[in-house]
Every structure is written in C-alpha cells, then in structure tokens.
C-alpha cells in the first residue's frame with residue numbers, strides 16, 4: 001500500500017504547489033489517517049517531491065513529504081529560517097545562542113531509535129521511522145516563548161504526541177511522561193562540561209502530554225529538523241516556556257510520580273515543573289510580562305499560556321499557578 | 326593635569342609614545358563602531374538588542390578593569406606616563422555603560438520609568454548594575470582638570486577609589502546574571518582579574534611590584550631628575 005501511494009504521489013512532482021495542496025486536503029478527507037503514510041527518512045519521505053506549507057528561501061535540509069496543514073496553526077508572521085536556526089538555547093552544544101549552530105555539525109541524527117518504557121503494556125525500542133510513520137505529519141505554526149523573554153513564530157512539522165503514546169498502551173498508573181535527551185559528549189561539546197547533570201531530562205503530566213497541541217516534532221519550514229533545533233526528534237509544547245520542549249529525545253517513559261526535570265534540578269526556585277508561560281509570575285531575575293519577538297525591536301505583551309489559554313487553561317483549573325510555576 | 330605635567334616635565338621621555346593615545350582612542354571606539362555598523366547593516370544577529378547590551382556591557386567591564394590595571398602596571402614597569410592613559414580608559418568605560426543603560430532603558434524598558442524602577446528594586450542583578458552606574462557618574466563628572474583642581478588631589482583620589490567599587494559591582498552584576506544560565510566561566514574570569522587587581526593594591530604587594538620596576542633596579546647610574554613631586558601625582562590609585 002505504501003508503495004502504491006508513493007507512486008500515486010509522484011504526480012505531485014509535476015503539479016503546481018497550490019493544486020498539490022488541494023489534493024493533499026482531499027486525500028486527507030477521503031483516506032483519513034491511513035493516508036498519512038508519513039514515511040520519514042530512507043524509505044521515501046525525504047524525496048524532494050512534496051512541499052510543506054511554509055517556505056523560506058534560506059531553508060536547508062531535506063524536504064519532508066506528505067505534510068498537511070493544521071487548524072491549530074497561528075497566522076502570525078513567521079520568524080525567518082535563519083533566525084530560528086542561528087539563535088538557539090541548546091546547552092549540549094554550548095551556552096551561547098550561536099553555539100548550537102556552530103558546534104552541532106558533527107552530531108549524527110541518524111540512525112535513531114526511541115525507547116518507550118515504564119507504566120505501559122507494550123514497551124519497546126523503535127526506530128524513528130517506526131515512531132513517526134504510522135501517523136500523519138502536520139505543519140503546526142506555533143508561537144515559542146523562551147523563559148528569557150524572547151519569542152518566535154515557528155512552522156514546525158510533526159505528529160501529535162498523544163496518538164503516538166497511545167500505541168504503547170499506558171496503564172492507569174501512568175500519571176506522567178518523562179523524556180530524556182541523548183547523551184553523546186563526543187558529538188555534543190557542551191556535555192563535556194558538567195555544569196548541568198547530563199543528559200537533559202524533562203517531563204509532562206499525562207494530560208499535558210496527550211493534549212492535541214503537544215507535538216512530537218521532526219521538522220521545521222517543511223524540512224528535516226536541523227541539528228541545532230533538536231534533531232532528529234523533539235517535543236514542542238507551545239504553552240510552556242521553551243526549555244520544556246526537550247530536544248533530541250531518546251527515551252519516553254510513563255511514570256507514576258512527577259519526573260525530575262533538568263532546570264528544576266539546577267535551580268528549583270527559578271524553574272518549576274510546570275513552567276507554563278505566565279505573564280503574572282515573574283522569573284526572579286526578570287519580568288515575564290513582556291517579550292521581544294525575534295525580528296522586532298520593541299517588546300510586546302506576553303499572553304497567558306502563550307496565547308493558548310482557550311485550549312489549555314482547563315488543565316490547570318483550581319491550581320495556584322504562582323505556586324505551581 | 327596632563328598638560329601641566331608635560332609643560333613642567335617638558336621631556337618627551339616622560340610621556341607616552343605620541344601615537345599611543347590616538348591609537349588607544351581609536352581602538353576603544355571599535356566595539357562602538359561594530360555596533361553602529363551592525364545595527365545599520367542588520368549584522369547583529371537574531372536579537373540585536375541583546376547583542377548591543379552584551380557587547381556594551383562587556384566592554385564597559387573590560388575598560389573598567391583596564392583602568393584599574395594602570396596603577397599596578399605603572400608600579401611594575403616604572404612607566405609613569407601610563408597614568409596619562411587612565412582618564413581616557415575610564416571615560417570610555419563610562420561611555421559604554423551609558424550605551425548599555427540607554428539600550429536597556431530605551432529598548433528593554435521602552436522608556437517606561439515604572440518598569441525601570443521595578444527592575445531596579447526587584448531584580449538584584451539590575452540593582453547591582455544600577456548602583457554601579459551611580460558610582461561611575463561622579464567619577465566621570467570629576468574627570469576634568471578643573472574638577473581635579475577644585476577637589477584637590479587628596480579628595481579627588483579618595484573619591485576615585487570608587488572605581489574599585491564599580492569594578493566589583495560590574496563583576497557581581499555579570500556573575501549574578503550568568504548564574505541563571507549555570508555557566509559562570511566568563512564572569513569568573515573577570516572576577517579573577519578583579520581579585521588580582523585588588524591584591525596588587527595591598528601595600529605589601531604594591532611595594533614588591535615597585536621593586537620590579539626596571540627604572541629603579543636596572544638604571545641606578547642614570548642621573549634622571551626625580552619624578553614629579555608625589556603630592557601632585559595621582560599615584561595613590
């Protein structure tokens with residue numbers, strides 16, 4: 001079936017982009033998720049025939065195929081590919097914003113496997129393709145708000161995390177999901193220094209992990225995720241500060257207790273487990289009321305839950321967000 | 326004061342090489358030039374405001390520490406004319422602090438006074454930065470020959486010991502800021518330099534440094550006139 005489909009899709013190579021997109025929607029409508037066949041990597045997805053929606057003349061890397069638009073995308077002006085890929089917090093490659101781009105060239109994002117373990121019925125270690133392929137790739141244009149009071153608008157490509165997690169049949173004890181980044185000091189010079197207890201770890205409550213906004217991300221601007229942005233697979237949780245969106249994930253575990261998270265271990269007073277974007281709760285060393293959108297000079301107001309309050313506020317009903325920051 | 330001494334001393338040997346001051350002046354403007362050109366040419370990276378804050382802050386700190394290096398270096402080398410470079414270094418340090426603070430006030434705070442006041446009161450690293458800035462203002466204001474004369478050497482010198490306080494404040498400001506990133510390497514380097522500079526001022530150490538000076542050790546036979554009267558010199562720093 002997959003082969004047949006990709007033959008079918010070859011037609012798009014000679015189809016103007018707009019028609020191609022229309023057809024994608026049609027396919028999606030008729031075949032639903034099954035049509036996804038979102039092959040990533042070797043098999044076929046990386047052939048140059050398909051286009052994601054957002055483009056940037058500076059964008060590099062292999063194009064992802066069979067990407068559909070999402071209702072959950074914002075229509076705000078996109079941050080440039082250049083800025084998204086040269087201004088990064090990814091301490092595994094160094095603490096300066098420019099370090100990840102400079103020092104991530106030797107990093108090898110393939111082959112890659114992800115282990116799923118803990119409180120679930122079907123644990124397993126899967127190749128990246130097998131994690132992603134059964135699902136439909138979507139472009140999700142999200143705001144990203146860094147805890148350092150800057151923000152971007154990024155066209156991610158990925159699959160919703162929830163359906164991926166369901167495949168491993170989490171049990172009723174699965175109250176949280178713990179994520180772990182890769183540990184490769186030889187390829188990640190920042191990990192040679194022990195100022196952080198590597199590897200980087202993060203966590204979500206299970207309902208946060210299952211939320212439709214939570215994206216398991218493999219690309220941006222329609223292309224394979226660059227190393228400096230967390231290749232080959234990262235989390236994107238748009239209503240939380242950027243550091244919650246853990247990069248280069250190798251392990252996902254269902255847990256009963258709240259898992260430890262790197263920045264909370266480093267500095268519990270400044271970084272909590274939840275770390276929801278919240279203009280009312282300041283970081284001890286700076287205000288969170290405003291943010292600088294990269295590409296703009298003056299600051300703008302920061303929105304509650306980074307503007308996703310309508311979708312996520314109910315997750316935190318009755319919680320004191322100043323206490324659970 | 327420089328002018329005065331040149332007139333009374335009169336000999337080229339006691340002054341810095343003629344090219345040195347203009348060269349230093351030009352060199353101290355390089356970071357500013359980089360920022361100005363970068364700003365116009367969109368060359369300051371993804372977050373130009375942050376780049377300006379960082380570059381101006383770091384050069385303010387470096388120039389401040391260089392200013393503090395002058396006296397120990399003079400002691401160790403015997404090159405008294407080094408002191409004549411100090412005012413320029415100090416004023417450039419102040420210049421970069423002004424750029425730094427103006428960027429913050431204009432582009433971080435959006436000229437919102439309440440925002441600045443809240444920051445200064447609530448955020449220790451800003452508090453420290455602000456106190457440091459306040460300490461540098463009287464130093465810059467009393468840097469003219471006329472002010473030195475008006476204050477008198479001793480009082481002027483006492484006032485200008487604030488420079489050490491400012492150096493410590495600037496290092497603390499940077500340390501505090503870097504603490505959130507768990508990466509203290511860079512500010513710790515400045516901290517180490519500051520400690521060395523402070524230690525070099527301890528009377529015992531200062532005396533030893535003085536003995537290093539080639540002028541006294543290596544050239545006893547030269548019939549130089551004694552250096553200008555100690556009371557007139559800014560030596561105590």
Ligand code: HEM
Nearest residue numbers: 378379382383385386422426429451454455457458495499
């Ligand atoms: C009211 C006074 C001041 C304010 C509001 C202020 C504000 C700031 C801000 C906002 C940053 C950048 C924070 C960030 O990266 O997130 C910074 C960094 C810095 N400031 Fe200041 N500052 C002040 C005074 C000073 C003074 C007097 C000096 C030195 C003489 C100084 C030296 C530095 C240095 C070295 C950095 C670090 C640059 C880097 O990270 O590379 N600041 N300051």
